[in-house]
Every structure is written in structure tokens, then in C-alpha cells.
Amino acid sequence: MSTIQPQVEYVAHTRLGEKGQLTIPKLYRDELGLATGDPVAVLRIGEGLILIPDQNRFRILCESIASVFERRRLAVADVLDTLPSARQRVFSRRYPELSGPPRRRTRRSKSR
Numbered sequence: 001m002s003t004i005q006p007q008v009e010y011v012a013h014t015r016l017g018e019k020g021q022l023t024i025p026k027l028y029r030d031e032l033g034l035a036t037g038d039p040v041a042v043l044r045i046g047e048g049l050i051l052i053p054d055q056n057r058f059r060i061l062c063e064s065i066a067s068v069f070e071r072r073r074l075a076v077a078d079v080l081d082t083l084p085s086a087r088q089r090v091f092s093r094r095y096p097e098l099s100g101p102p103r104r105r106t107r108r109s110k111s112r
Contacts, residue, residue, distance in 0.1 A: 024051070 012025050024034065032053050034040070039054035069079070092099040 022051075 011028055014022050016022060029035075034053055041052045041054050043050040043052065
């Protein structure tokens, strides 16, 4: 089992190969249990990239979420439409001093 400490550390400089390949130093491959052909997730954050060894639990989580969407016949747009109000609820709970009084919904009258 690995004894990796949760930390941020500068690892090494490497050069991008002709086909876009990077070499991860052997010390870090060994510590992370990475072998040739192992999948690695690549995340883009602003102008940077983060490499994360693909872990089965994330794949299982994604498959589980996808199956819920399928069973409930939810479209991605349906879920995305709920995000603004969900973000506001989380923000209000987390930062009540910044969120101000709750907004009241107003009903619009139908014009004839």
C-alpha cells in the first residue's frame, strides 16, 4: 500500500513528445502504482493541466449517475436547468451573511 502524504509538490520538468505523450518519473509512477497502459484522467483548470490516476470508484460513480438519469428519463438539459437555483440554495446556506434576505417569487399576471 502506498504511503503518499496529501501534499502539493513540484515533481519534475518533462517535455511533450511528438504524439503529445508525457513521461511521469519512475519514482512517482511507483508511489502511485502506475503501470504502462494505466488510464490517467486529465483535468484542465484555467491554463493548467492536472493528471489524476483513473480510479475505478470514479468510473462506478459516473455509471451510477448515468443509470439514474436513464431510469428517470432525465435529459442533461433538465438537470442543467436546476443548477442556478441549487447554487443559490447552497450559497445561502454556506454564506448567509452574504446572501441577504431570501428572494420572494412574484407571480406575473397573464395578459389577454
